[in-house]
Amino acid sequence: MSDTLSHVADSHADATVAVAGTKAKPWLGPLVMLLRVVLCLVFGLPLVFLIVSSFKPDNEIFAALGTINAFLPVGSLSLDNYSGVIDRVPFATFMMNSVLISVVTVALGLLVNSMAAFALSRMEFRGQKLILGVILATLIVPFETMALPLLWWVNQLPYFDGSIGWLDTYEVQIIPFVANAFSIYLFYQYFDSIPKELDEAAKVDGAGWFRIYRSIVMPLSGPAIATVAILTFLPAWNSYLWPLMVTQSEAIRPVMVGMDYFKQMTGSTGTAWGQIMAYASMITVPVLALFIAFQRAFINSIASSGVKG
Known part of the structure; x- marks a missing residue:
């Protein structure tokens, strides 16, 4: 009983010290809230400006610059910019291409x-650590230095129909980015934290390596899977340089290259800023909505992977 009372007393003392520390700095709470508001404004206002401007004609966009009206849905609001985008370029095709490429890559x-x-x-095999080191060493090589050699290489590969070269195909936008050193490292760190005694128990029951991978390791690696999926999807969705180099036809262009094509289409009549805002909104809002819907899972997956690693 005395031990219990002592434990309660110590807990109460710790709580008292924590409360006293909070009361000693009453300005800390409002300062943290102010910092959050400032960060929300810094990151949120450009997005608000983008979406609001997509409904305004160009003259009102420039007239509202420097005023609060630039962030408010006031003036001559319409869907003309969105219809203008759809009329100028096959936006639905670009969007479906990006969805297909991103999902298959993930x-x-x-x-x-x-x-x-x-x-x-x-x-366990010979050269295991050396192979891992070589994989991790590729992280220091920027993609721009490998783009031209990779372009030459994929142009020499045989295609399924017997022709030579993968240019202007879906495969050339997906296959080179399937294997990723950082994703391998994240999985490696997480898998290494799972007790290997589970493997031994499974082997006793007659399970092979693939069965251990499929039935034991992967079901226990949900946070790592979520983290890798998100970190793979975002670069695939935002990819611009490589698709610009390897695609020529509209039928397989993703949305990022499609935006550059759209700007070229509007160049002869002057830059249509309202339509550019509409295009950018249509490719930003779906990803933003997806992130908001899975925000908690995204944060938990990153935190869990960091702890496990």
């Missing part, structure tokens, strides 16, 4: 990178 990336990390973290 799906294949999760499979390939997780299997590579599983082999490096759970199996």
Whole structure:
């Protein structure tokens, strides 16, 4: 009983010290709130300006610059900018291409990178650490230095119909980005934290490596899977340089390259800023809505992966 009372007394003392520390700095709470408001304004106002301007004609966009009206839905609001985008370029095709490329890249990336990390973290073979080191060394090489050699290489590969070269195809926008060193490292760190005694128990029951990967390791790696999926989707969705180099036809262009094509289409009649805002809104709002819907899962996955790693 005395031990229990002592424990309660110590807990009460700790709580008292914490409360006293908070009361000693009454300005801390309002300062944190002010900082949050400032950060919200810094990151949120440009997005508000983008969406609001997409409903305004060009003359009102420039007239409202420097005033609060630039961020308010006032004036001659209409959907003309959005209809102008759809009339000028095949926006629906660009959007579907980006969705297809991003989703397939994420799906294949999760499979390939997780299997590579599983082999490096759970199996034991000669040169294991050396292979991991070489994979991690590729992280210091910027993609721009590899773009031209990679372009030459994919142009020499045989295609499914017997022709040579992958240019102007979906495959050339997906396959080079399936394997990713950072994704392998994230999976490796997480897999390495899972007790290997589970593997031994599964082997006793007759399970092979693939069964251990599929039935034990992957079901326990939800946070790592979510983290890798998000970090793979965003670069695939925002990819611009590589698709610009390897695509020529409208039928397979993603939305980012489509925006550059759209700006060229409007160049002869002057820059249509309202339509550019509309185009940017249509490719930003879906991703933003997706992030807001899965915000808690995104934060938890990053935090859990950091703790596990």
